[in-house]
Amino acid sequence: MGKVAKQSIQTTIFSYLGVVIGYVNVLWLYPYALDASQLGAFRTIQDLGLLFVPFAQLGVGHGITRFFPQLKSNQSAFLSYGLVFSMVGFALVSAIFLGFRTQIIDLFAVNSPEVLDFFGVVLLITLFALLSSILDAYSRSFVKVAVPTLFREVFLRLLTGVLVGAYLLKWISFPQVMQGLVAVYGLAFLGVLVYLLWLGVLKFDFRWNTFPKGFRTSFVQFSLVTFLATAASTLIMKIDSIMVSSMISLEANAIYTIAFSMAMVIELPRRAISQVVMPVIADHFAKGNLEEINTLYKQISNRQLYICLLLFLGVWANLDAIYYFIPNREIYESGKYVVVLIGLGKLLDVVFSVNGEILVFSNHYRFNLIATIGMSVLIVALNYLLIPLYGIEGAALASVAVMFLFNFVKYLFLRIKLGFDPFSKETLKIIFVGVITYSPTLAGSFTLSPIPNIIITSLLILGFYWFWSGILGVGTEEWAWIKNRIKKSGS
CATH class of the missing domain: 4.10.170 (p53, subunit A)
Incomplete structure (x- = not known):
């Protein structure tokens, strides 16, 4: 655990620097520079673009992490193969998006018609975010996670803030802001590309016949199975925002987005640790070190819960004061309960530790697919049920319910199949410390x-x-x- 913690320090620092910039953007700059409908459109278009990324990726990111330890050479050919495979996925997603464009338009035409003017931006955001995710996975396999995190968490948010700041200064129009998002995501991708070139690990080799026998077949099968799980998992994370826009309004999504962003700070330690621990788990499975994985499972659960619970308490206790600094706060402070609900959901995600990562890299990765697809269907159904009844709080309730059920199902499976358990007496002690x-x-x-x-x-x-x-x-x-x-x- 010491090695994992040490490697995650830089990633955590960059993640929290990104949070600081993100907080300035989301809690002050965006509400000050953009009206609520513009802010809603700004977030909805990005969420749509990012929602398509795992579908286009076809599971290549997790495939690279899982199969990289099996290669002593040919890593460049492996990267080239993964990039080509994911571009096939992007072509399929683009064809489906354009083919069902009319139906997608109908979802937003009544409550959020402003979104329709910027649909052309969606696929370009998807393309650059997709390429960045593949390079991130490749860099992570070399245990080089800090700099890609810098570009993803800091550089991207900084450039987005500059873009909105330019609109505030009346240097560009709002349509140009939306078009500028393409350049922002493109530059973030270019940054990771240059970094890998500088490391000397980014080379393109199309001699795919040099892979070990059966390697390509195993990689494709694993990627295709896990891509559905990853896509469904992203759907669980993004669909609430999109459904709030389509079922209520862009203004409601702006309120929901700001509240959700406040709660997201709670899970940042988990994201930083997860980035580092994924290749470690993959390596342990490759070597059959199940006991080490179970130990890691418990340690990460306690460490994440201890840190994230403190952050949750800080956000919850200071919620009124935080909203005080948001421009037009009389509009946005109606999202307070969303912050608390999503924050509780994130704590549930944290306490169940890295169960998803363990499932993905185990021989039981197909169960992760079944569970994730089931939960993605459930989140859509719950949103349709709860949003008309409770508005944005309904979307938050749906997210909390699905987070708990999703993690509980995976916990039971790992407990039964592998004997893994992330909980201990220390878990109860940490919860008691938080309550008192x-x-x-x-x-x-x-x-x-x-x-x-x-x-x-x-x-x-x-x-x-x-x-x-x-x-x-x-x-x-x-x-x-x-x-x-x-x-x-x-x-």
């Missing part, structure tokens, strides 16, 4: 101005969290690492 930490904060409500309020509340939460952690003996590794960082910075 938040109680004093609920008891005292400060009437100070927002910034002092945030500072005092955050310090109280941090202090109580640290105190009860010490009493119950949890989080010792995390606090030891923080102390070491402070000592080194002071020396």
